Amino acid sequence: MAKDKKLVEQITSRDADFAQWYTDVVTKAELIDYSSVKGFFVIRPYAYALWENIQQVLDTKFKALGHENVAMPVLIPESLLQKEKDHVEGFAPEVAWVTHGGEEKLAERMCVRPTSETLFCDHYAHIVHSWRDLPKLYNQWCSVLRWEKTTRPFLRHREFLWQEGHTLHATPEEAKAETMRMLEVYADLCENYLAMPVVRGRKTDKEKFAGAEATYTIECMMHDKKALQSGTSHYFGDGFAKAFEIQFLDKENKLRNPFQTSWGVSTRIIGGIIMTHGDDNGLILPPRVAPTQVIVVPVAAHKPNVNEKAQEIADCLKAAGIRVKADFSEQSPGWKFAEYEMKGVPLRIEVGPRDIENGVCVAVRRDDRSKTQIPFSELASAVPALLDEIHKAMYDKAKANLDANTFSATTLDEVKEIIATKGGFVKTMWCGDLECEMKFKEVAGVSSRCIPFEQEKISDTCPCCGKPADKMVVWAVAY
Amino acid sequence: MAKDKKLVEQITSRDADFAQWYTDVVTKAELIDYSSVKGFFVIRPYAYALWENIQQVLDTKFKALGHENVAMPVLIPESLLQKEKDHVEGFAPEVAWVTHGGEEKLAERMCVRPTSETLFCDHYAHIVHSWRDLPKLYNQWCSVLRWEKTTRPFLRHREFLWQEGHTLHATPEEAKAETMRMLEVYADLCENYLAMPVVRGRKTDKEKFAGAEATYTIECMMHDKKALQSGTSHYFGDGFAKAFEIQFLDKENKLRNPFQTSWGVSTRIIGGIIMTHGDDNGLILPPRVAPTQVIVVPVAAHKPNVNEKAQEIADCLKAAGIRVKADFSEQSPGWKFAEYEMKGVPLRIEVGPRDIENGVCVAVRRDDRSKTQIPFSELASAVPALLDEIHKAMYDKAKANLDANTFSATTLDEVKEIIATKGGFVKTMWCGDLECEMKFKEVAGVSSRCIPFEQEKISDTCPCCGKPADKMVVWAVAY
Numbered sequence: 001m002a003k004d005k006k007l008v009e010q011i012t013s014r015d016a017d018f019a020q021w022y023t024d025v026v027t028k029a030e031l032i033d034y035s036s037v038k039g040f041f042v043i044r045p046y047a048y049a050l051w052e053n054i055q056q057v058l059d060t061k062f063k064a065l066g067h068e069n070v071a072m073p074v075l076i077p078e079s080l081l082q083k084e085k086d087h088v089e090g091f092a093p094e095v096a097w098v099t100h101g102g103e104e105k106l107a108e109r110m111c112v113r114p115t116s117e118t119l120f121c122d123h124y125a126h127i128v129h130s131w132r133d134l135p136k137l138y139n140q141w142c143s144v145l146r147w148e149k150t151t152r153p154f155l156r157h158r159e160f161l162w163q164e165g166h167t168l169h170a171t172p173e174e175a176k177a178e179t180m181r182m183l184e185v186y187a188d189l190c191e192n193y194l195a196m197p198v199v200r201g202r203k204t205d206k207e208k209f210a211g212a213e214a215t216y217t218i219e220c221m222m223h224d225k226k227a228l229q230s231g232t233s234h235y236f237g238d239g240f241a242k243a244f245e246i247q248f249l250d251k252e253n254k255l256r257n258p259f260q261t262s263w264g265v266s267t268r269i270i271g272g273i274i275m276t277h278g279d280d281n282g283l284i285l286p287p288r289v290a291p292t293q294v295i296v297v298p299v300a301a302h303k304p305n306v307n308e309k310a311q312e313i314a315d316c317l318k319a320a321g322i323r324v325k326a327d328f329s330e331q332s333p334g335w336k337f338a339e340y341e342m343k344g345v346p347l348r349i350e351v352g353p354r355d356i357e358n359g360v361c362v363a364v365r366r367d368d369r370s371k372t373q374i375p376f377s378e379l380a381s382a383v384p385a386l387l388d389e390i391h392k393a394m395y396d397k398a399k400a401n402l403d404a405n406t407f408s409a410t411t412l413d414e415v416k417e418i419i420a421t422k423g424g425f426v427k428t429m430w431c432g433d434l435e436c437e438m439k440f441k442e443v444a445g446v447s448s449r450c451i452p453f454e455q456e457k458i459s460d461t462c463p464c465c466g467k468p469a470d471k472m473v474v475w476a477v478a479y
Numbered sequence: 480m481a482k483d484k485k486l487v488e489q490i491t492s493r494d495a496d497f498a499q500w501y502t503d504v505v506t507k508a509e510l511i512d513y514s515s516v517k518g519f520f521v522i523r524p525y526a527y528a529l530w531e532n533i534q535q536v537l538d539t540k541f542k543a544l545g546h547e548n549v550a551m552p553v554l555i556p557e558s559l560l561q562k563e564k565d566h567v568e569g570f571a572p573e574v575a576w577v578t579h580g581g582e583e584k585l586a587e588r589m590c591v592r593p594t595s596e597t598l599f600c601d602h603y604a605h606i607v608h609s610w611r612d613l614p615k616l617y618n619q620w621c622s623v624l625r626w627e628k629t630t631r632p633f634l635r636h637r638e639f640l641w642q643e644g645h646t647l648h649a650t651p652e653e654a655k656a657e658t659m660r661m662l663e664v665y666a667d668l669c670e671n672y673l674a675m676p677v678v679r680g681r682k683t684d685k686e687k688f689a690g691a692e693a694t695y696t697i698e699c700m701m702h703d704k705k706a707l708q709s710g711t712s713h714y715f716g717d718g719f720a721k722a723f724e725i726q727f728l729d730k731e732n733k734l735r736n737p738f739q740t741s742w743g744v745s746t747r748i749i750g751g752i753i754m755t756h757g758d759d760n761g762l763i764l765p766p767r768v769a770p771t772q773v774i775v776v777p778v779a780a781h782k783p784n785v786n787e788k789a790q791e792i793a794d795c796l797k798a799a800g801i802r803v804k805a806d807f808s809e810q811s812p813g814w815k816f817a818e819y820e821m822k823g824v825p826l827r828i829e830v831g832p833r834d835i836e837n838g839v840c841v842a843v844r845r846d847d848r849s850k851t852q853i854p855f856s857e858l859a860s861a862v863p864a865l866l867d868e869i870h871k872a873m874y875d876k877a878k879a880n881l882d883a884n885t886f887s888a889t890t891l892d893e894v895k896e897i898i899a900t901k902g903g904f905v906k907t908m909w910c911g912d913l914e915c916e917m918k919f920k921e922v923a924g925v926s927s928r929c930i931p932f933e934q935e936k937i938s939d940t941c942p943c944c945g946k947p948a949d950k951m952v953v954w955a956v957a958y
Contacts (some may be wrong), residue, residue: 036559036601037552037589045547045617052548068524069531074553074573074591074622074638080515081565096554098591100576101637104625110516112577112591138524141554143621147581158580223752307932327950388793 011342015282018224023153025274027284029343032153039151039158043267046343047154049291051161051267055141057289058163058265061185067137067165072119074142075110079275080118084243087117090210094146096158112145117211117236117262120166121244124258128168131250134258135178136168154271155228155479166222168258170250172237175259179235182263183216184222186231194269195286195394196220196276197402198230199425199474201450206437209262213237219436219474221447222275225423227449227476230272233263271479276398277367283344284366286394287387295340296326299333299352309356313349313379320380322387333355341366346390347383349374367394406474410459415475416444425449425476429469431462439464487685490760490821497703502632504753508762511632518630518637522746525822526633527771530640530746534620535746536672536768537642540664546616546644551598553621554589559597559835563722566596569689573625575637591624596690596715596741599645600723603737608645609728613737614657615647633750634707634958641745647737649729651716654738658714661742662695665710673748674765674873675699675755676881677709678953680929685916688741692716696954698928700881701754704902706928706955709751712742750958755877756846762823763845765873766866773862774819775805778812778831779946789830792858799859801866819844825869827860828853846873885953889938894954895923904928904955907947910941918943925954 011024026032031047043051059069075098082088095111115120124136141163148156157228165182169175183200190196198218208215212234220230240246241257250256277284287293294317296308299380307328314326327336333350338347344366351361360373363383367390374382405424415426426446440446455472462469490503505511510526517557522530522836530882538548554577561567574590590600620642627635644661648654655817662679669675687694691713699709719725720736729735756763766772773796777789786807795806806815810831819827823845830840839852842862846869852862888894894905905925919925934951941948 033602033605035552035598037554037598038555040554042602043551045549048548048550051550069527070524071527071530071622071640073514073519073521073524074624075516075519077516095581096577097579098575099578100574100588102573102628111722119514119516119521123512123521126512140950145553149581161550214573433951 011280011282014223014278017465021278021280022271022275025278025282025342026153031270039148041151041153041157043161046291047270050270050273050285050289053289053291054193054265054269055163057189058185059141062139062165062187065137065181065185067139067167070138070140071142072113072116072123072140074113076113076116077108077110077120079108080122081111083118083121084240085209086210087240091115094148096145098145113142114144114146115262115264116140116142116144116164117166117240118203118244119258120262121240121246124168125244125246126356128246128248128258131170132247134168134170134248135174137165137178138167139163139165152271154267154274157267160268165261165263167261167262168241168246170248170256170258172259175237175261176235179214179216179233179261179263182261183218183231183233184264185420186233187218189265190218190220190269191395192231193286193288194276195391195398196230196272197395197399199402199450199452200454201452201474203232203450204437204448206434207448209234211236211240213239217450219423219476220272220276221398221405221476222272222479223278223401224275225401225405227425227478228268228272228275229449229478230269231265233261234261236260236262253280270453277394278344281338282342284394285346286346287346287391290327290341290344290346291323292345293322293387294324294347294349295336295345296349296351297333297336297340298326298328299350301328303353305356306351306353309351310357313351313376316376316379317383320384322383347386365390367397380415408456408458410463412439412443412463415440415446415463418476419444419446423477425474427456427458427472427474428463429458429461430470430471430473431467432471433462433465433466436462436464440475444475445477447478449474449476449478490759490761491759494868496621500759501754502755504757504761505632509748518627520630520632520636522640526749529749529752529764529768531742532768532770533668533672533748534642536668537664538620540667541642541644542620543662544616544660546618546646549617549619550621551592551595551602551619553592555592555595555597556587556589557922558587559601560590561602562597563690563719566690570594573627575624575626592621593623593625594741594743595619595621595623595643596645596719597723598629600719600725600743601740603647603668604723604725607725607727607737609894610649612732613647613649614653616644616645616657617646618642631750633753635744636746639745639747641743644740644742646740647720647725648739649727649735649737651738654716654740655714658693658695658712658740658742661740662697662710662712665712665742665744666697668744669696669697669699669709669748670874672765672767673752673755674870674877675709675751676874676878677930678881678929679933680931680953682711682907683916683927683930683952685913686927688713690715690719692718696929698955699751699755700877700904700955701751701958702880703754704759704880704884706904706957707751708746708928708957709748710742710744713740715741716741725896756873757823760817763873764823764825766825766870769823769825770802771804771819771822771824772801772866773803773826774815774824775803775828775830776812776815776819777805777807778829780807780831784835785830785832788835792828792855795858796862799863801862826865836886844869846876872943887935887937889942891918891922891942894919894925894942898923898925898956902956904953906937906951906953907942908937908940909946909950909952910946910948912944914939915941915943919954923954924956926957928953928955928957
């Protein structure tokens with residue numbers, strides 16, 4: 001259709017230029033506005049509604065597991081940031097510093113929080129005294145700042161929205177279990193709500209969080225076969241607790257340091273949704289978090305009963321718990337079709353005079369554009385079923401992309417060749433040396449994404465140094 | 480009871496020292512922790528859960544009226560803050576300045592947002608072009624910074640949580656109607672959810688928001704008879720739109736400036752809840768926003784079936800949609816009674832062996848400590864009804880306090896006398912001159928709270944200058 005074509009021409013094709021396609025989609029689908037504050041973005045209502053749905057999923061899970069939300073200060077005094085040595089080294093170079101409050105120079109400068117471990121520790125030191133006070137399972141929804149040199153919508157902002165969980169436990173076992181439990185919450189979010197398959201694993205020491213003993217990650221493959229780290233969960237041991245003098249009396253009346261975790265998911269995941277599922281017509285949003293799950297479009301709306309029927313369909317779906325809108329604006333049906341395709345609404349329902357005569361409407365899936373006739377009387381059951389089918393098809397498609405583009409290699413040249421010609425994830429053995437890890441970057445341009453929990457034996461030796469190697473690592477070019 | 484007494488002794492009585500009582504309550508009820516960041520507070524889980532319930536009420540109302548949530552940057556470049564003259568004069572003296580990002584000095588310093596009019600305007604200038612783009616009904620949930628010299632929990636933080644609505648309209652009439660509509664949303668929140676009666680009115684020019692044409696307010700009276708401004712709604716005319724060059728083509732194809740509003744409610748309202756309802760045993764939380772509406776306490780829990788029955792009661796109430804907890808900890812019932820009184824849980828349900836025999840439990844109201852026997856079979860209907868009664872009784876009590884302590888005066892000496900001996904709100908006529916307004920402060924220590932919508936004719940002249948006066952103002956000492 002001519003009108004469709006016109007709208008589609010406004011966005012670059014994915015295969016021609018993936019980066020430009022991405023920029024086109026985030027602006028044309030009205031997700032982002034570039035603000036006048038360099039490196040900062042306005043998260044527009046459509047993207048914010050998507051984020052609210054993701055928040056809702058996570059917050060419900062957190063609370064069901066006993067976590068409580070709190071609010072910590074947005075500023076961290078420099079001396080507080082410096083209490084844990086590795087942590088300050090990791091973050092100090094990329095924070096924004098407040099030096100003046102009102103008209104006075106501050107005695108001590110403060111940074112806008114890049115993450116809040118130090119603030120949580122400071123608070124825990126005040127409120128934790130006995131084993132009865134443990135565990136503490138706290139979470140915070142907020143924004144954090146990192147002074148990035150180059151920025152991209154959702155993927156790298158100087159300010160991004162996230163949640164940061166911070167928990168405190170009596171034993172290392174309990175804290176480690178919490179770390180894994182929360183990683184699994186993130187994997188569940190990705191797989192069962194965002195239709196994004198994940199690779200679960202542990203980060204190498206080079207890639208772990210500043211101050212952590214171990215960092216666990218879920219890694220997703222985007223349509224262009226690059227990796228996106230989509231959520232991380234950290235085990236801290238008692239390093240922070242010692243630095244911040246958090247102590248409790250255990251059941252034997254001995255003073256001990258507790259053990260700690262933190263874990264976070266950010267608005268970055270929205271970039272992941274876009275790059276996993278989108279196509280040349282725009283966004284394709286996973287039904288379980290889409291702000292609008294179904295758009296109802298009246299066709300030949302000037303004819304009798306058409307708008308009334310469209311409204312009736314919307315009311316019926318709303319009553320069935322579906323996030324639905326009907327578009328009665330003066331734009332043509334063709335314009336509306338293209339518009340809601342751009343916005344990635346999972347299902348479109350068209351209804352016109354002939355449909356009404358036949359007692360049916362037409363449902364068009366965003367993911368594969370397939371059409372189904374649905375009798376009015378079956379709407380309330382057929383539409384939720386269709387949305388579930390769409391979720392599954394989107395997941396399967398993303399999984400097929402991940403599987404088809406995950407390779408094994410036994411030499412560095414092989415890795416280089418795969419990345420240069422096909423892209424994707426490459427599995428190799430690794431001896432564990434930082435030097436070899438750096439070599440992968442140097443030679444093949446890849447970083448270690450993780451040491452997957454599901455290990456395979458690709459070969460006996462490290463492709464770099466030839467020494468015996470018993471760890472399998474997944475390598476990729478990453479966002 | 481001795482145990483009750485012990486706990487109660489930990490807090491100062493309201494009448495002995497209201498300020499100390501307030502500080503005792505916010506710390507002992509675990510609402511606040513004084514953080515190591517001077518002037519900043521940690522909002523602890525119990526207070527944050529209360530805030531989440533308030534958010535839920537407001538956010539649902541906003542969305543029902545067509546408002547959409549967005550996220551703006553946390554930083555404002557100095558040049559952007561300076562675009563509207565009155566606005567920058569009002570806020571520049573009390574902002575925190577970021578001067579360095581990462582390891583570099585910024586070319587232009589930026590403030591941490593004290594409010595976001597300038598950012599919304601900057602964004603609106605990008606996205607509004609035609610009458611079709613109007614109205615824009617945006618809201619943001621975030622924290623803002625104001626570099627206060629003296630701080631108090633909830634009432635005056637250097638950082639506080641709030642929502643800020645910012646809307647843009649084609650005509651002044653529409654914008655004015657929005658200003659009033661949102662003030663009414665706030666009044667509804669206070670009266671019908673927080674059990675806080677309000678006085679609605681307009682601020683004098685001296686007290687209005689920096690950059691606004693008119694500010695409307697709801698003022699509440701605390702237990703100590705001082706006033707708390709609990710929500711404000713501002714009409715901006717087209718002043719900001721002109722300063723930020725926001726323009727749209729109207730239906731006649733003429734370029735025009737739109738008209739603007741903003742409105743906000745903050746965590747300050749939690750201070751209002753505490754000071755309106757609390758008593759010498761601690762908090763009394765309004766049932767419709769209380770994190771825990773009902774606490775179930777087993778009595779003689781070692782006896783057969785007691786804990787089982789307590790759990791059954793909790794399950795039954797949960798199924799009826801009530802936020803309920805049962806406390807099976809090893810503390811004594813007396814300790815638990817005092818603890819949940821301190822925390823202000825609206826209703827306590829006690830159940831012991833004899834109650835079980837009789838097929839009843841005992842419900843104890845937090846507000847007046849009255850007891851009711853409730854048959855198990857009637858729990859699901861009796862408890863919601865009791866919670867409604869508690870809400871109404873709390874509102875009525877606060878309203879009686881407001882009415883009993885609102886006075887009229889015709890001379891400045893009379894105002895001074897009333898404030899010195901009784902406190903409360905004093906109504907007088909006012910000529911409209913700033914000089915006279917200042918005189919009220921000087922002589923009687925009161926500020927103008929508002930020019931109430933419900934006007935009365937107290938006298939013919941201004942108590943200060945004796946000139947004819949046709950406006951009635953409410954004066955009070957305010958937080």
